[in-house]
Amino acid sequence: MFSTQQQHLLAAPLDRANVQYRNQSNRSFSYLEGWHVIAEANRIFGFDGWQRETIELK
Template sequence: AITGGKLACLPSPCHGMPLDCPRIREFDDPIEIQQRLEVPLGPDEIALRDGGSAGKVPYIEGWRAIDKAQRIFGFDGWSSKIVGLTKEYEERHQSTHRWSTAYSAIVRVELKDGTYHEDVGFGSCMNEK
């Protein structure tokens, strides 16, 4: 679809992710890019997952984060990579033959001009087959 001379992406039936949408940068002005980055996520952009004893915890789905980056920086204006991946622990329970394991990852998001941000993520599973 075209709106106001720019391409607009139509949501797909699968997770609201756009289908066959060219990933063009919507903004070129650094001030406008900064303003877009500062816009808080709306409630419809935040998903919830089971956090065990913490109840439901909010998070942003990966496809949504990628879509926002594509729209703000353009398909060729940014990249991401795993800088480090560490197995924190791994244990097989002899009596139940189930596993408990945890990993941490350092991920870098880098812009075309070389600026970047790194952060740590952590994931675990307990008592799984």
């Protein structure tokens, strides 16, 4: 399904510089910004080589 190179890139640790943090209701959350996730998907799978689906919106 995934090439060897794609598997290697997907298994690589996240660059902590790209992880953002926010506090809400006395809890701390870490997240990746959407633009960064899209850029990484394009880098790993190629432009138009992936898709996404919204399952639930709260």
